[in-house]
């Protein structure tokens with residue numbers, strides 16, 4: 001999708017407090033990203049409990065809000081779950097689904113992740129579907145098989161709605177480790193994902209493909225310069241307003 005605006009999304013994970021969030025948001029608002037980073041669409045994904053407050057703090061700004069997960073269920077006896085309709089009602093635009101931390105710590109299957117993406121879409125949220133291989137999988141030459149399998153569940157489940165998602169390639173070995181995939185490594189996987197999406201549906205060639213995994217101000221520009229990298233999903237560096245703003249400016 002070269003030429004289009006990049007999408008830069010912050011994943012706060014299980015971090016924050018009302019006061020820490022207020023300080024972070026103040027820093028982001030002061031950075032005036034619509035003027036200083038005009039080539040980036042920007043969103044932040046706080047924990048569920050802060051969604052309403054963050055949406056309200058960002059009202060009138062160009063920064064959108066997303067959740068870090070969403071239930072595949074609509075409503076009912078599913079204690080602890082949060083539905084897509086609830087997240088949407090609070091004013092969020094995006095929902096991350098299938099983050100590797102949820103796949104590994106919560107046993108989320110490829111099909112559950114695809115069902116979550118479907119639930120998000122059916123309530124007006126844009127799912128950011130994460131895929132990625134572990135270090136062992138990369139070293140045994142299985143990267144394409146793994147991300148291809150993860151993506152296929154989404155292709156099969158969403159059908160004609162496939163073009164409405166965002167996909168984030170996040171190699172598990174690069175998340176929170178300080179090890180970034182090289183721009184060439186990331187580009188190769190993105191090109192593979194683009195080809196799979198396009199083969200499934202011509203319209204899906206336009207699906208934004210984000211890279212995630214230790215993106216920092218000093219490596220963002222090189223990653224974003226790759227032809228199939230349409231933005232980034234940013235963990236650690238999204239908790240510092242100056243770093244997150246610098247990454248958005250690198251778009």
Ligand code: PEP
Nearest residue numbers: 175176212213214235236
């Ligand atoms: C993430 O949590 O999605 C992520 C990419 O984290 P980090 O940027 O800290 O590696």
